[in-house]
Amino acid sequence: MIQEFLKKFRKKSPWLLHYNAGSCNGCDIEILACLAPKYDLERLGVRNTGNPKQSDIFLVTGPVTMRSRERLVELYTQMPEPKVVVACGSCTCTGGVFRGMYNAEDGIDRYIPVDVYIGGCAPHPEQIIDGIVKALEILETKTKEIEQPKKLMGKITENDGQTDKTKMAGSL
Numbered sequence: 512m513i514q515e516f517l518k519k520f521r522k523k524s525p526w527l528l529h530y531n532a533g534s535c536n537g538c539d540i541e542i543l544a545c546l547a548p549k550y551d552l553e554r555l556g557v558r559n560t561g562n563p564k565q566s567d568i569f570l571v572t573g574p575v576t577m578r579s580r581e582r583l584v585e586l587y588t589q590m591p592e593p594k595v596v597v598a599c600g601s602c603t604c605t606g607g608v609f610r611g612m613y614n615a616e617d618g619i620d621r622y623i624p625v626d627v628y629i630g631g632c633a634p635h636p637e638q639i640i641d642g643i644v645k646a647l648e649i650l651e652t653k654t655k656e657i658e659q660p661k662k663l664m665g666k667i668t669e670n671d672g673q674t675d676k677t678k679m680a681g682s683l
């Protein structure tokens with residue numbers, strides 16, 4: 512019951528986990544500007560938290576460095592489903608100006624799946640807010656998919672009052 516209640520309000524109050532995977536701090540300053548009163552990201556219900564186990568949106572900045580990649584994957588796996596990953600800044604999407612360097616990888620999607628890419632070096636607060644709004648829509652879709660497992664099984668029909676499993680997706 513409490514789980515149903517939480518699902519209903521997830522889109523209205525998503526918690527965000529911000530992780531710097533090796534950024535020059537330019538993108539991080541823009542994220543902080545988004546959370547400050549001028550851009551006020553909290554008006555969308557977003558709350559910045561430091562706990563992956565309570566987060567819905569994983570907001571990553573910077574190229575993945577050799578030393579941060581394990582932490583990146585660890586944080587991602589600790590977040591509960593449904594979750595949305597947002598790559599913030601050119602470095603996070605492709606490696607950006609650090610691409611090809613001996614100590615950096617070429618974007619975070621080499622390690623974890625990314626749902627929203629925000630380009631720019633550094634992206635404007637408006638771009639970041641736009642990316643978070645897209646992430647909220649994806650989060651809502653993912654929540655619905657989890658809420659309705661019947662969709663994963665295809666159309667459910669009855670035969671003599673029993674569920675007809677022969678017509679389910681994936682049945683032989």
Ligand code: SF4
Nearest residue numbers: 535537600602632633
């Ligand atoms: S995208 Fe630009 S501002 Fe952001 S971490 Fe990379 S170099 Fe810094």
